[in-house]
Amino acid sequence: AQSVAQPEDQVNVAEGNPLTVKCTYSVSGNPYLFWYVQYPNRGLQFLLKYITGDNLVKGSYGFEAEFNKSQTSFHLKKPSALVSDSALYFCAVRGRNSGNTPLVFGKGTRLSVIA
């Protein structure tokens, strides 16, 4: 079975400070990993993905994520947070050999960037 854990319901960070939103996953074999962001009253927007290759993936709005196979993690990071980054963030996973199965999403982490 595939699963994703986002251990923090809420992350608070001061504007200008680095931010990290944590994600760990469980799949059989190698994963496809994704991050999405949801702004108020909006649908989910794709931020970035890890498919293969370099473990550090860069995405939209200055976000990046690091795939760590030994720790089964895919934490989302940004060097300097902006107030406009305040939103709900979802991690998602799919096993590369899991056949025709949809993405499995975590429960989300609410990021609050304080000016």
Next chain:
Amino acid sequence: DADVTQTPRNRITKTGKRIMLECSQTKGHDRMYWYRQDPGLGLRLIYYSFDVKDINKGEISDGYSVSRQAQAKFSLSLESAIPNQTALYFCATSDSHSSYEQYFGPGTRLTVT
């Protein structure tokens, strides 16, 4: 994402009523999904379809049905709405020939009174 549209955007209905939520996409994707979002529970998959003749139940399909009328259209029905179906509903699409990222519509906020 304007390529995935959902109607209506907001709906208030009474217990026992039948309601249909519609999703259309212009992305040319073959796969479509319906999720519901509840605070603290994240996204839960209701139904998904990998092509027009393929319909699959997700983790919370009870009380819901779907119809894939065309590759671009996927509708979700609540045959007899109940208050615990009050939620935010999202449609999503993906392309089986790519890396499986999903693209979401703007959502439908449904309230069952």
